[in-house]
Amino acid sequence: MWQRCAYFTVLAVLYGLFFYMANMSFASLPKSKKVALTTLGVVTAGGAGLATMLHQSVKASDLELHPPNYPWTHGGPLSSLDHASVRRGYQVYKQVCSACHSMEYLAFRNLVDVSHTEAEVKVIAEECEVVDGPDESGEMFTRPGKLSDYFPKPYSNPEAARAANNGALPPDLSYIVNARHGGEDYVFSLLTGYCEPPGGVQMKEGLYYNPYFPGQAIGMAPPIYNEVLEFEDGTPATMSQVAKDVCTFLRWAAEPEHDQRKRMGLKLLMGSAILIPLLYYLKRHRWSVMKSRKIAYRPPSK
Known part of the structure; x- marks a missing residue:
């Protein structure tokens, strides 16, 4: 409450200062009034900044736990992605995440020469039934997927997704690490951060406690656990490895x-x-003659 009062007080002072300055030229004021107005402006601006910072510090959106920084192998300025991990990650998405989350901006062809060969991606695409058409008779039909097809959506529309998830809309995962503050650190912490709520905190039915999620109450049940799936390459499927x-x-x-x-x-x-270094050499040596040359005008003699 007091932050709001301070906010309106600062606004009133700024308005009065602006009105006063609009009716009198600052240059025509005596030196004492110039100093007083300048001091008042600095104090008012400082008070406004302090009130804003205090208001932001108690916002409920900042009460969630911030994810730590993990040493990702691709985090260095010259480090590449672990493509074996990308392949396993696609397997996790396909077997665990795709039941609720879509990736509508990713096509099967994008996997070629990244995590799978072209022949493997064709087999993966053909496992999906894609609605296409209309045909010659004007009817829609289903066909096996192709490389040019995008990943299938688990639900036909957002309303169906909400109805199947107790009103919660599972977000699309195509750009989720760029859309969340903390990137993959946040996603990793969210997936592995489920725990029992602290004493005195009551969770509604269908919600789960996660300290990394804004509000700490998330509608998604813990999606991964130890041995939730079996990796094709034999890597142990621990929770941290899957995440x-x-x-x-x-x-x-x-x-x-x-x-x-x-x-x-x-x-x-x-x-x-x-x-x-070549440009430095040209600048300091090859162009030094041009820089030090003197040009003088000598009018013609009559």
Whole structure:
């Protein structure tokens, strides 16, 4: 309540100061009044900033637990994604996450030469039934998926998704690591952060306690646990391993150019290491004659 009072007080002072300055030229004021007005403006601005910071510090959205920074293998400036982890992460999405979450901006062809071969992706796509049409008779029909098809949606529309999840709408995961503060750190912490609520906290039916989720009450049940699936390459499917692999997959999904961008950055650094000394040499030595040359005008004699 007092933050609101301070806010309106600051507004009133600023309005009065503006009205006073609008009716009198600042340059025509005596020095004492100039100093007083300047001091009043600084104090008012400082008070407004302090009130804003105090108001932001008690917002309920900041009460959730912030995720720690994890040492991702692709986190370095020149580090590439672990493509074996991307492959396992797609398996986690397909067997666990795709039951509720869509990835409507990702097509099967995007997996080619990233986590799977072209032949493997064709087999994966053909396992999906895609509604296509209309045919010659004007009817819709189903066909096996193709490389050009996008990942199938678990629900036909948002209303059906809400009805199947007690009113909660599962978000699309195509760009989820870019859409959440903390990126893959937040997603990893969310997936592994389910726990019992502290004493005195009562959870409504259908909600689960997660300290990393805004409001701490999330409608998604714990999706992963130890041995929730069996990886094709034999990697132990512990909770942390499953969460790590699906987060790596989601990082690639949100930023498919990740490796190419860092590769181009490395090439730029290598080229700059050759070009910058050459430009410095030209600037300091080859152009020194032009910089020190004196141009004088001599009018013709009559």
